[in-house]
Amino acid sequence: MIHALRAGAYGIPFMPVGGMWGSDLVALRPEFFQVMKSPFGDEEVVCVKALVPDYAILHVQEADVYGNARILGPSYQDALMARAAKKVILTTERIVGTYRMQEEPKLTAIPHFLVEAVVELPGGAKHGICYPEYLTVDWDAHKAYQKAVKADEVPQFAAKMLEGRL
């Protein structure tokens, strides 16, 4: 999966991936995995198709109005997704001045030129967790979500959670 996004980010149609040998997925998903002969020798390699998302949708703690963004705590695959996707939509806990990026340029996880939209959205990861802003799942909301999934009432649940913010 990560190699598929890497291929997308590098602008190449597929990427060889080690470690897939022995997995049934190679035979089960020919639209995603193919085996080819190395162009440099006789070995065979598993290849995974590139993924180029239309948008990466990322929630971050800090972004400026231009779309430069910082991620505090674990960044997971967000920086890679931003580079694989055609464009990025950011929702952010807060808008910060660009000086914040200039103070520590290396901490800018997402640069502005990848970004199409910045939405100031405090609490944008609720009812989940966003370190260091809110550190526990809102379990009452999660129970309500699970009920809504069972009852096919997720849009109604969403309307309640959004509280007129849309």
Add this chain to the structure above:
Amino acid sequence: MKEKLMSLSQAVDLIKDGMLLAVGGNGMHRNPTLFSLALTQRPVKELKVCGAAPGIAADILFASGQADTAYFGFFGLENEAGLAPGMRKAMEGDEPKAKAIEGS
């Protein structure tokens, strides 16, 4: 540099039928959950979702029936939140509504 601030409503309207979306975060952590909830208020459909560990924000799009394919390594909410209920509802059973394309 160009200013790109917009409302949640304007940002959600960028998403069109059939798009492939990479959804950030992991499990219950730093997911764009409110963005997904906002998408459920729009008629957009046939979305594809990808991520190494999609979580609650991707699950919402399967629960609402708006996503029909997921490319993922692990799809779940982790810890006490457990499995992803919307994804399971869409992908399990004899005639699943959504397709899983797994890749570690």
